[in-house]
Amino acid sequence: MNEASYTIIGAGLSGLHLGQLLKKNPAKTIILEKSPGLGGRVATRRIEGLGFDHGCPLIQDWPDIKSFLNHYLPDPVLKKEQDDFYLTGGMNQLGKAMAQDLTVHRNVRVSYLKREDHKWIVMTDEGPIFQSEKVVLTAPLPQALELLINSDIKLNDENRLRSIQYSKGIMGLFIAKDLPSLFKKIHPEGHELFFMKKRNLHPDGLVFMSNANLSEEYFAQNDFEVLPIIINKIQESLGTALSYSSYQIKRWRYVKPLKSLQSPYLEVAPNLFLIGDSFLYPDIRGSFLSAEALAKVL
Numbered sequence: 001m002n003e004a005s006y007t008i009i010g011a012g013l014s015g016l017h018l019g020q021l022l023k024k025n026p027a028k029t030i031i032l033e034k035s036p037g038l039g040g041r042v043a044t045r046r047i048e049g050l051g052f053d054h055g056c057p058l059i060q061d062w063p064d065i066k067s068f069l070n071h072y073l074p075d076p077v078l079k080k081e082q083d084d085f086y087l088t089g090g091m092n093q094l095g096k097a098m099a100q101d102l103t104v105h106r107n108v109r110v111s112y113l114k115r116e117d118h119k120w121i122v123m124t125d126e127g128p129i130f131q132s133e134k135v136v137l138t139a140p141l142p143q144a145l146e147l148l149i150n151s152d153i154k155l156n157d158e159n160r161l162r163s164i165q166y167s168k169g170i171m172g173l174f175i176a177k178d179l180p181s182l183f184k185k186i187h188p189e190g191h192e193l194f195f196m197k198k199r200n201l202h203p204d205g206l207v208f209m210s211n212a213n214l215s216e217e218y219f220a221q222n223d224f225e226v227l228p229i230i231i232n233k234i235q236e237s238l239g240t241a242l243s244y245s246s247y248q249i250k251r252w253r254y255v256k257p258l259k260s261l262q263s264p265y266l267e268v269a270p271n272l273f274l275i276g277d278s279f280l281y282p283d284i285r286g287s288f289l290s291a292e293a294l295a296k297v298l
């Protein structure tokens with residue numbers, strides 16, 4: 001059995017930031033991540049070997065964000081477009097930089113948590129079992145709750161936690177001809193178009209991000225039903241026909257919480273903590289700040 005003092009579930013920004021903050025602490029920390037990538041929802045996908053930012057496209061400005069980001073990435077990578085930051089060369093660079101010098105086990109999905117002799121036993125789909133004094137769960141709150149409930153962990157304020165719901169997202173990734181030389185365009189209904197060339201990614205790459213209503217309405221439909229709707233919205237935004245050679249549709253079940261909890265983190269059972277973007281602010285700011293707050297008490 002693998003042993004650690006702290007086990008962090010999830011290598012998104014909150015899990016990685018907490019991992020970095022705990023590095024100062026001599027106790028052993030491991031991070032378990034179910035997917036092959038680092039950075040969670042701040043993600044970049046390769047098509048034809050070239051990148052598309054198909055997750056969180058921007059990081060809004062707030063007082064400490066630049067120093068948070070600069071702690072991990074130098075200025076030439078970190079760019080500002082109006083009030084938002086982005087990373088030239090792919091948003092996934094943030095997760096990669098934040099994972100430096102951390103022990104991250106990827107492709108390891110935690111499926112069950114069990115308390116035994118004042119320690120947590122962390123079971124995974126893939127077989128390895130980890131034993132830990134403290135466990136921190138960073139998944140979007142509905143996903144975290146599913147794991148807690150499947151693990152038969154009794155929650156005091158389950159109804160309050162269940163009230164945190166997330167918006168969904170449908171993204172259309174296109175390799176297209178004759179795209180305008182823009183960073184971003186907004187459709188009157190709030191859908192957003194991002195042009196990958198300006199990010200030093202695929203020179204013919206276009207990422208369409210549907211607004212929350214359209215994403216909710218079409219989330220369960222198959223790609224063939226969704227595609228004409230997206231193309232229509234893109235054409236309305238560009239004011240011209242879209243000529244594309246290939247496309248992919250990506251669905252995000254959890255984009256951002258519709259509201260957040262006021263506390264910076266929760267201890268839902270002895271030494272079992274929740275952090276992430278459900279706390280304080282419903283976005284990256286919440287992820288960073290809840291990790292900071294928990295690091296101070298661990």
Ligand SMILES: Cc1cc2nc3c(=O)[nH]c(=O)nc-3n(C[C@H](O)[C@H](O)[C@H](O)COP(=O)(O)OP(=O)(O)OC[C@H]3O[C@@H](n4cnc5c(N)ncnc54)[C@H](O)[C@@H]3O)c2cc1C
Binds near residue numbers: 035054
């Ligand atoms: C399309 C889109 C647009 C967005 N736009 C913005 C924006 O403009 N501004 C902004 O600030 N934020 C935006 N966000 C939200 C932002 O990306 C998140 O708030 C932030 O990245 C959350 O980080 P996190 O680490 O808290 O959670 P996550 O990134 O979700 O990380 C949690 C990690 O846990 C892993 N995990 C989950 N369950 C398990 C398990 N059982 N075992 C192991 N691993 C597990 C997941 O794979 C994931 O990597 C956007 C998100 C999306 C998807």
